[in-house]
Amino acid sequence: MVTTPTDNPDDPALRAKPRPWHAFSYRDYRLLWGAMVTGSIVAWLRILGTAQWLLDETGSAVLVGLIGVVQLVVQVPALLWGGALADRMDRKRLMALANAITGATLLLLGLLNWQGLLTPPMIYLGIALTAASQMLANPARSALVPIVIPRPYLLLATSTDTASQNAAAIVGPLLFAAVAVSSGLSAAFLLGGVIALGSSVLPLLIRAKGVADGHADGPERSTLQQTTDGFRYVAKHPILPGLFLLDAGITTASFYREILPVLALGLFGAGASATGMLGAANSTGAIVGSFVALLLAGYRAKGMLVLYASFAYGFILFGFGTANNLWLGMLMIAALGAADAVTVAVRQTTVMLTTPDHMRGRAFALMILAAQTANNVGTIWVGAWAGSIGAGNTMLLGGAISVVATGLIWRIWRPIREFRSS
Structure with a gap:
């Protein structure tokens, strides 16, 4: 039998004063948290790795700056599409697919660089794919939190997420520096790919439902119509x-x-x-x-x-x-x-x-x-x-x-x- 958190105010567990780490007492949240932390570390490995590769290979700060342009072009539509998809399909599978795309892309970048075949256009394509996949996963992951954590403890969960993301912003660059200096950028890309592929498994282990309540109510609507409904x-x-x-x-x-x-x-x-x-x-x-x-x-x-x-x-x-x-x-x-x-x-x-x-x-x-x-x-x-x-x-x-x-x-x-x- 699948168990999910209860919001029943008569539940004795909800009447007790929670400890700051109480969110980790929920199995599904631990899996979501693990996917979020590993995803954040992978993002830093990708961001720093691609920027360092472009600077090392081209010596051009302008080409490094183009990373921001590429990300901006792909992230906005990917984010809006990801929000609509998170409300119409299984959020766990959406997260898994997005993380798998990130992992496969980083592994390919690492292998190409190892063979000396990597070029700036390939790097920009890899940036576009990984930036878009990250935006696809974010709304789905956030929308799952209230499913796996009772309402009274949501601030505990979001605060834990915020602290963990900031910790990842420290760990990620340090990990990149250690790997890149000792083993090179190919190793940094490959490590990011392996972590991302491992992260893609975690959402699939969540027991709580992944499909939104009420998603099938009313007539079938296109992604554009769903996005417009969200704006309204x-x-x-x-x-x-x-x-x-x-x-x-x-x-x-x-x-x-x-x-x-x-x-x-x-x-x-x-x-x-x-x-x-x-x-x-x-x-x-x-x-x-x-x-x-x-x-x-x-x-x-x-x-x-x-x-x-x-x-x-x-x-x-x-x-x-x-x-x-x-x-x-x-x-x-x-x-x-x-x-x-x-x-x-x-x-x-x-x-x-x-x-x-x-x-x-x-x-x-x-x-x-x-x-x-x-x-x-x-x-x-x-x-x-x-x-x-x-x-x-x-x-x-x-x-x-x-x-x-x-x-x-x-x-x-x-x-x-x-x-x-x-």
């Missing part, structure tokens, strides 16, 4: 548009991760070592913030929790922009990572709690799309302003915009203020 649903949702706009406004005004070298030079007159220290501090802070979110799992006013963390993020930007030494800057950017991790975990939990199962894949796809678009625009915005008014003033401007944007959402979006989880 999110647009009419009382909470999600406000949360997505809040994230987009703050991120556009202050996205700093992609231009840390600019901030390290502009704020502290430092180079690559400072860039690495700031990046490590930010990831560490994000992990700490995820554990803070774990401790707040029982806090019912989830909408206000997002607003509190967003206000904190804006005010911390003031501290980062005025930091006069690297150590203070590391403390501030760690705090930024912590505040951002709380908002990410709570935003994902809110989507899970307020979206019906047959719409969840598309809702997550649109959330990811909004976040990625804001990241790209934010990189351009922050880079342009840093070159115009200086890095410190850009962070101060971002802090002011973040505080004002949060205040406007708090004032205008009443459903966010009043949202309470059960």
Whole structure:
């Protein structure tokens, strides 16, 4: 007999105060978590491996930069398609197929490089395939979490996911460096392929159902129609548009991760070592913030929790922009990572709690799309302003915009203020 988590409030297990690691007590979640962590590590092996290969073989920073163009072209349609597929087919099989495509592609890149046959067009094709497959898997994986975890523990699960993804952002590059230096890029590609193929098996071991409830209700609709339905649903949702706009406004005004070298030079007159220290501090802070979110799992006013963390993020930007030494800057950017991790975990939990199962894949796809678009625009915005008014003033401007944007959402979006989880 297949057992699934219960949401029955009379269940004694749900009345007990959960420990921060309680999500791991659910077998299916452990499998989902394993697929997510290994997938994140594989993504870093792919990202760093392809960029390093292009730089080593061509010496052109422009060709390395084209990676972003290739990813942007394929990720948006793949993400929207993945959201629609996650609501109409078995999500476990969709994840398995996407991870298998990633694994096969990386194995092929590794073998071609080992034989000296790899070329830049092949690398770009591999980037396109793996970037698209990652986007196909993400909505399906997120939509499965509420199936394998009871509703009261969803914030525990999303916080654990956020912490684990940030940990993978540390482990992945370190693993790449160790393998690439000791055994070469072919070995890094092959290792990523083997891990991805192993990861493709994990979703198939999940016992919970993989097909969305209500997916067969109504007439058969095309993928385009399903995607349009998803846009309409999110647009009419009382909470999600406000949360997505809040994230987009703050991120556009202050996205700093992609231009840390600019901030390290502009704020502290430092180079690559400072860039690495700031990046490590930010990831560490994000992990700490995820554990803070774990401790707040029982806090019912989830909408206000997002607003509190967003206000904190804006005010911390003031501290980062005025930091006069690297150590203070590391403390501030760690705090930024912590505040951002709380908002990410709570935003994902809110989507899970307020979206019906047959719409969840598309809702997550649109959330990811909004976040990625804001990241790209934010990189351009922050880079342009840093070159115009200086890095410190850009962070101060971002802090002011973040505080004002949060205040406007708090004032205008009443459903966010009043949202309470059960």
